[in-house]
Amino acid sequence: MTKDLDNTDALRRLVAAVALGDRAAFRRLYDATAAKLFGFALRILRKDELAEEALQDAFVSIWHGAAGYQPHLAAPLTWMTTIVRNKALDMLRRQDDAVELDAQQFDADMLLAMQDPAAGPPDRMQMTDEARALAHCMAALEGRQRQAIGMAYFHDLSHSEVAVRLSLPIGTVKTWIRRGLDKLKTCLSKREAA
Structure with missing residues (x-):
């Protein structure tokens, strides 16, 4: 991830550009987030080929859904991680040998996977606070x-x-x-x- 894409504002700008059909911005968004999102999908699906498929499906949805992204509801990486999560869970449901998920452990894994290793404690706390606020308001x-x-x-x-x-x-x-x-x-x- 390049230095200018390490922050939430830069990702928001890229998502806004993608919403306008900017293919170069979509490529930069992909390059900036794909590795992290792939790792997250892999934690759920446990197989590289399934994680790749979930990631591909998620980026198609991101391309088509960028215009509907609402930055006041979630940070861009949170929004994209949710899409990847849903694609991965859909794949699990379609598999005959789908396993039962421990919801509490899964949510903890999701939060851990979304955290940027380069982010400092204040950034991580803000993401956690945003997720808790959204959950409270959704409830x-x-x-x-x-x-x-x-x-x-x-x-x-x-x-x-x-x-x-x-x-x-x-x-x-x-x-x-x-x-x-x-x-x-x-x-x-x-x-x-x-």
């Missing part, structure tokens, strides 16, 4: 609203796909997601101000 949402947002942003589904899976009209899903994101923004702003 405050109504169940169906939280489910719709989770499916859209953490499972990388389109609003139409969420509507089909929840057997609801797309307008309802869009409203729930929009209102839920507004609540998350308000909640996160209040926690930040405190």
Whole structure:
């Protein structure tokens, strides 16, 4: 990772450029994060070829979903790690010999994998605080609203796909997601101000 890509702001700028279809920015984003994200996928899947496939699927989703990235909800690496996590878990579910995951251990592994070894303690603490704040605010949402947002942003589904899976009209899903994101923004702003 080059020196100018070591910080969250640089990654945010790259994701914003990717949202505009900038292929060079996408390449730089890939170069800056692929090794870390591959390592994370490998921790889940335990096989190089599966981790590579999950990473490839994740970067396709990142390319297509960059316009929907909301920097006030998560740091770019957190957002990308969530996409990789979901792709890897989807692969595990599809395997006949899928193993049961220890959720608590998995979350600890996820946080560990997301931490940049070059980041100092204040950077690591901020990432952990951001993750806790997001979890707190997500828990405050109504169940169906939280489910719709989770499916859209953490499972990388389109609003139409969420509507089909929840057997609801797309307008309802869009409203729930929009209102839920507004609540998350308000909640996160209040926690930040405190």
